[in-house]
Amino acid sequence: MAKRLDLKDVDIYYGSFxxxxxxxxxxxxxxVTAFIGPSGCGKSTVLRALNRMHEVVPGARVEGEVLLxxxxxxxxxxxxxxxxxxxxxxxxxxxxxxxxxxxxxxVAGLKLQGVKNKKVLDEVAERSLRGANLWNEVKDRLNKPxxxxxxxxxxxxxIARAIAVQPEVLLMDEPCSALDPISTLAIEDLIxxxxxxxxxxxxxxxxxxxxxxxxxxAFFNLRATGEPGRLVEIGxxxxxxxxxxxxxxxxxxxxxxG
Amino acid sequence: MTDLPVTGGPAGAGDTGVVRGLPVTATIPEGHVRMPDTxxxxxxxxxxxxxxxxxRRGDRLFRWLVTGSGAFVVALIGAxxxxxxxxxxxxxxxxxxxxxxxxxxxxxxxANLRFGILDLLLVTVEVSVFALxxxxxxxxxxxxxxxxxxxPRLARPFGYLIDVLAAVPSIIFGLWGILVLAPVLEPVAGxxxxxxxxxxxxxxxxxxxxxxxxFTAGIVLAVMIxxxxxxxxxxxxxxxxxxxxxxxxxxxxxxxxxxxxxxLPFGRSGYISASMLGLGRAxxxxxxxxxxxxxxxxxxxxSLFDGGATFASKIALSFAELNNDLSAGAYIxxxxxxxxxxxxxxxxxxxxxxxxxxxx
Amino acid sequence: MSTTIDLDxxxxxxxxxxxxxxxxxxxxIAAVLVTLAFLVAVVPLVWVLWTVIAEGLxxxxxxxxxxxxxxxxxxRQQGGGAYHAIYxxxxxxxIAAAIATPIGILVAIYLVEYGAKSRLxxxxxxxxxxxxGIPSIVAALFVYAVWIAILGFDRxxxxxxxxxxxxxxxVVVRSTEEMLRIVPDDLREAAYALGVPKWKTIxxxxxxxxxxxxxxxxSLALARIMGETAPMLILVAYAPFINYNVFAGNMASxxxxxxxxxxxxxxxxxxxxxxxxxxxxxxxxxxxxxxALLSRVTAPKTK
Numbered sequence: 001m002a003k004r005l006d007l008k009d010v011d012i013y014y015g016s017f018x019x020x021x022x023x024x025x026x027x028x029x030x031x032v033t034a035f036i037g038p039s040g041c042g043k044s045t046v047l048r049a050l051n052r053m054h055e056v057v058p059g060a061r062v063e064g065e066v067l068l069x070x071x072x073x074x075x076x077x078x079x080x081x082x083x084x085x086x087x088x089x090x091x092x093x094x095x096x097x098x099x100x101x102x103x104x105x106x107v108a109g110l111k112l113q114g115v116k117n118k119k120v121l122d123e124v125a126e127r128s129l130r131g132a133n134l135w136n137e138v139k140d141r142l143n144k145p146x147x148x149x150x151x152x153x154x155x156x157x158x159i160a161r162a163i164a165v166q167p168e169v170l171l172m173d174e175p176c177s178a179l180d181p182i183s184t185l186a187i188e189d190l191i192x193x194x195x196x197x198x199x200x201x202x203x204x205x206x207x208x209x210x211x212x213x214x215x216x217x218a219f220f221n222l223r224a225t226g227e228p229g230r231l232v233e234i235g236x237x238x239x240x241x242x243x244x245x246x247x248x249x250x251x252x253x254x255x256x257x258g
Numbered sequence: 259m260t261d262l263p264v265t266g267g268p269a270g271a272g273d274t275g276v277v278r279g280l281p282v283t284a285t286i287p288e289g290h291v292r293m294p295d296t297x298x299x300x301x302x303x304x305x306x307x308x309x310x311x312x313x314r315r316g317d318r319l320f321r322w323l324v325t326g327s328g329a330f331v332v333a334l335i336g337a338x339x340x341x342x343x344x345x346x347x348x349x350x351x352x353x354x355x356x357x358x359x360x361x362x363x364x365x366x367x368x369a370n371l372r373f374g375i376l377d378l379l380l381v382t383v384e385v386s387v388f389a390l391x392x393x394x395x396x397x398x399x400x401x402x403x404x405x406x407x408x409x410p411r412l413a414r415p416f417g418y419l420i421d422v423l424a425a426v427p428s429i430i431f432g433l434w435g436i437l438v439l440a441p442v443l444e445p446v447a448g449x450x451x452x453x454x455x456x457x458x459x460x461x462x463x464x465x466x467x468x469x470x471x472x473f474t475a476g477i478v479l480a481v482m483i484x485x486x487x488x489x490x491x492x493x494x495x496x497x498x499x500x501x502x503x504x505x506x507x508x509x510x511x512x513x514x515x516x517x518x519x520x521x522l523p524f525g526r527s528g529y530i531s532a533s534m535l536g537l538g539r540a541x542x543x544x545x546x547x548x549x550x551x552x553x554x555x556x557x558x559x560x561s562l563f564d565g566g567a568t569f570a571s572k573i574a575l576s577f578a579e580l581n582n583d584l585s586a587g588a589y590i591x592x593x594x595x596x597x598x599x600x601x602x603x604x605x606x607x608x609x610x611x612x613x614x615x616x617x618x
Numbered sequence: 619m620s621t622t623i624d625l626d627x628x629x630x631x632x633x634x635x636x637x638x639x640x641x642x643x644x645x646x647i648a649a650v651l652v653t654l655a656f657l658v659a660v661v662p663l664v665w666v667l668w669t670v671i672a673e674g675l676x677x678x679x680x681x682x683x684x685x686x687x688x689x690x691x692x693x694r695q696q697g698g699g700a701y702h703a704i705y706x707x708x709x710x711x712x713i714a715a716a717i718a719t720p721i722g723i724l725v726a727i728y729l730v731e732y733g734a735k736s737r738l739x740x741x742x743x744x745x746x747x748x749x750x751g752i753p754s755i756v757a758a759l760f761v762y763a764v765w766i767a768i769l770g771f772d773r774x775x776x777x778x779x780x781x782x783x784x785x786x787x788x789v790v791v792r793s794t795e796e797m798l799r800i801v802p803d804d805l806r807e808a809a810y811a812l813g814v815p816k817w818k819t820i821x822x823x824x825x826x827x828x829x830x831x832x833x834x835x836x837s838l839a840l841a842r843i844m845g846e847t848a849p850m851l852i853l854v855a856y857a858p859f860i861n862y863n864v865f866a867g868n869m870a871s872x873x874x875x876x877x878x879x880x881x882x883x884x885x886x887x888x889x890x891x892x893x894x895x896x897x898x899x900x901x902x903x904x905x906x907x908x909x910a911l912l913s914r915v916t917a918p919k920t921k
Contacts, residue, residue, distance in 0.1 A: 003633070053507060056500075058410045071633035082634040085510025095501035099523035108519060109509035114638060158505070165509060168633075320817035324732055327724035328742040331787065335745040338756075338784075341763040399655020407652050416656065423663045425902050427845025429873045430895045433880075434666045481662045488659070512641055514648035535751065542753020545847035545873070549880070570755040574851045577759075583767060593759040597752065604751045 002029035002199040003069040003168040005050060010064035011228075012045050014057060019045050021228035023064075025218055027169075032191060032200045034214035034237065036207060038252065041220040042229025047171050047203050051087035052080040068168065085109075088167035092174045094154030096146030096161070102129075103142040105157055109165035124164050131197075132160035133190050152183020159190065163198070170194060172202040176209065188213050207253060211241050219249045342594045349587025357591065361557045363572060368584040375569070375595050377558045382568040382596070384560065385472045385547065386540035389479035394533050396480075397487030401529070404488075405495040406517055417492065424485035432546030435478035440469025440550070447473055447563060463563030470552030473562040478546055483536035490535065494528030495521055527610060534607030538600045544570040569596035670895045677893030678900075687870075689859035694884040700894055702860040706871035707901065709864055710775050711844045714782035719836055721783075722790025729791070730798040731820055749788040757784040758849040766853070773854050775864040778871075781849035786839045793835020797828035830917040837909025841902045847873035872898040 005027040012020035020042040027033045035043035048054040049062050052073065066073045073083045096105045106125045107115070115121060125142065129135040134156040138149070146157055155175060162170060172191075176184040191213045194200060204210050210217050218234040233246045244250045350357050353371050360374020404417050447469070454460040465471045502520040511519060522529075552565030553575070567575065573589045580586045677683060680699075687702035725742060733739025761781040765771050801824050809819040825832070850871050856878045857868035872894045879887045879894075 053504060069633050078634060079637055081510050081512050082637050084508055086634045089508035091501060091504060093501055095505040097502060097519060112509060112511055112515050317815050317817050321732055324724045324728035327721055328728040328733065328738055331725055332741045332745045335748055338760045342760060345763045345767055396655045396658055399652045400659055403652040403656040407649060419663060420659060425841050426666055427873060427898055429847045429876055430666065430670060434669050438669050484659055512645040514645040538751035542755060544755045570753055573755050574848055577852045590759055590763060593756050597756045600751045600753060601748055604747055
């Protein structure tokens, strides 16, 4: 199911402000790619452009090409809704739907697509919750509201919800930044498992996390304040962390700035 | 353990209606106990040794002042009920008719008062509910249009247009309703009576004056309560946490589906309470109905094409000419019933919010 | 690759899970209905305003409309103006605002900064809720019951103001409360950390931050009571001449003028009604514009 993503010379604008300049990179299927870099460098913006979530902000637009297995997700005949259906996303803060039960949260996407068969929905709910390593913790209270879970559990619930619709790619925008270390560890383990089925892109502020979970790492940076963010370098995680080609990357990774 | 449910939901919206339930925007690390939005300000001010007495005296004075104001409002409403009762009871006691079931309202002779509220109640409820039925779906639509559909640049001026509707005094709506709208509605009214006249709502009514009917009044009332419903509902919808909207979008929801699974569940209790407020406003609307509804001698049949009087319009029409306390008491008694009615609607609105708040 | 688009191909390639037609149709219908709802609301607005302007504009442009009363004029006689009614409307609402604004603000401060979840705060919130829904005619009856029937005062413009106070207080409380709650706790904490006493924090930090929104709320409340008619019908009689004394005698106001002239079937009567209507709308608009300006001037600077 996993598919590859290719970005070709992607510029991102908010109105007249250019947030990201000329990003070109490839994300192979069944891999984990980490986006790292200082605050405001555009890494989250790039991530959100991968499933057209940035369009929520009025005036946001993308130039260049974002190809999912060769199909441009910005082609005029492509519906952003179907892009998001295909490329799932997990957010910085867990955001289960507060009025829905745990089970309904997981199958929310399927219900949208018109799946009504209770048996199918129950199966998917269980499979997805198992996939998100949450099943054992919640199997006895599937009808409780999603908000009743702890933060770490909520985030895994959101992951379950995202994989329930069987996307090709899973985008994660600092998924652990609101979680405690133990919950973080649980999510990181989960990411390693999910890689078998999905292509994963994760934005993180935490460099150890990038080193732990990702296969390749992309480092973003600003040339100067007010300038657009850009991709400084991308490569195998091991290599980026041990022998980065760019000075800026080395400075950032060694904690000299950022 | 300590992290709150990360809902910006209507929890806690029970006490002041819709102003609560602000979305949580700050990032809160897990394990950090956070003051609830609705709670008191976080920390008591530190005791400051220097000048502590004067600042403490200032604090105490200020606390008394504001607490006293709160107590004053509570006492005021208590007084409203009490004084209205004091004025109303003597008249109700000498009422020759059944106060609740009589359809008369004859207060000419203070020695022989014959009055009851049944017709007033029926007209008031029918015209208000009719207005609400018209205004609720439109109000919801407008709120959705302004928050979810209109281009952001236009949403503000568009919203301002609706607010202008609220700024138009009801007396002007009343005049417009009877002089301009009623003639235009005549063919519609005629058609309804001709084709659906078998149903009591559309039966030919007793209003002798063309258009001076519950039908016209209800439509005008609907226009008048629309801005109330819209503005509050809009505000609540605007507060839909972005995270919920994004969660829905990321699942591949269409715009309408985002509304269905993120916006409406979040805003539902606000919408219902807004509608209740609109209903309360309609129940008590005075001058527009005084102008539009024709005075009639026959009892209310339930038809939308009847004339008649609501509590408020009856009081407004007759009160100025009263010259004795007993006759005035009859109208005050009617006013008291209206007060109780609006009170009940408010309480109901609060119950709805409280219940939905408990679910979330 | 995104090569030439074949029109016979499905619009969305197999790469993306397509959205079912049913969902698209539902999405489209919703958009149409919602837009229609908005248009439905604009129709009466434009219609009412157009009616008022068409019937009333020429009247308010006549000489004397803004500077003369109707003293000594017969119902069918043209001429005169609404000066007396404008004075009445302004006086009655401004007196009401002068009383209601401090009460409303203090109550809101109590609820947000002091009340917490105490029993009195809950009772106050509950009562403000009720007051919000109180019909203007009931407020008028209450003032009648207390001020006129029990305390024995005569009907007067001041009695009207008292009724308007009852209508204005809850609006001020609600809007102020809302604005105060939006002020972030961080600001309060920062002030406490500097050793500023609580009341000074409120007066110097919290209120200025919320001021812009509070002023808007107050002006909206003022606009609401300016258009009220019910209290005038019960608590004061109409006078076609100017009366500066709010505590005694009959006094006109624009809504009352319109109600009274309803009984006047002549063209002069109709002119006065629509002239008063447009005047009332103008006055309310002016107050709202002032409010908008004030709120812009007092808004916390961001640049």
